[in-house]
Amino acid sequence: MLTFHSPDTQLRQPVSELHGGEMVSPFECPARVEIILRHLRASSLGEIRAPHAYGLDPVLAVHDRGYIDFLAGCWDAWQSAGLPGEPTPSVWPSRCMRGDRIPEHIDGKLGYYALAAETAICAGTFAAAQASKDIALAATDHVLDNATPAFGLCRPPGHHAASDQFGGYCFFNNAAIAAQHALDRGLSRVAILDVDYHHGNGTQQIFYDRDDVLFLSLHGDPLEAFPYFLGHADETGSGSGAGYNVNYPLPTGTDYPRWCQALEQAMQRIGDYRPELLIVSLGVDTYEHDPISAFKLASDDFGDYGRRLAQLGLPTVFLLEGGYAVEEIGRNVVKVLHGFES
Ligand code: SP5
């Protein structure tokens, strides 16, 4: 299986993350990619390739233009305002205010275009986000052109990014951009299976009223886990998308047998849908020792579910989402990919 990777993803090097009421060094860090690369090179998985630049058109097919312009100019605007730290949202158009006017001040814009406060923007964020979606697009094109699976070593991740909001370490929704690109290439049905510990709120929002993308997510129950305000089982899609959004919220402490039961149900739904492409939003923060998550998957479980996914027999692209047990992230990712190929 080919991997797509770009050194430009490492241009995202924020110094701060709001966590537990303190500023800490970000969990979503460049070392994640370095360690996955090390494990990929030591494995028999195959070649690692760089993507070409696709430009912003495939991003505009999914995200709002004002949002993209905001991301492009945020760092400079923050500097021009004379603010000392990294651009960080701190105020929102909450239920008791208006959300229909976009503020001019960068501090206000950040609240308008953000869905969480833990994610700071740094000088290289926009460039890294572009590299990340290029990786997703190149991996997807490779799968569609060659009918073989591929892995996109995306960073920053994407599944929390909504049409006009960033957060949860995500800026461009790589999986959504890849799915829309596949449809624009002529496909009529794409399934996105999100196995990251956190609910893929952005992907859900982008395709919620559509039946050409089936979205399924296994995740920590939003009553107990980030992003808290989306991801319940009764969110099943709207309009022509009714029935094409499937959430499997699972309790804190979920172990592999229970998780796997939900996976088998999701695979049944995918099989019934008969998609022409499967995109796996591959977060390995379901791992038992992940520092910010609460499921109990062991390393060998990753190989097992990789093998199960292969039974669907679908053209499949894996795109990296979360996973913060940095020392073990490479091993766990490679186990999924190896399992899929075995
Ligand atoms: C892509 C992805 O995995 N994004 C995750 C973003 C999570 N951000 C906020 C995490 C809040 C963590 N709360 C920790 C409780 C520690 N037990």
Ligand code: ZN
């Ligand atoms: Zn996650």
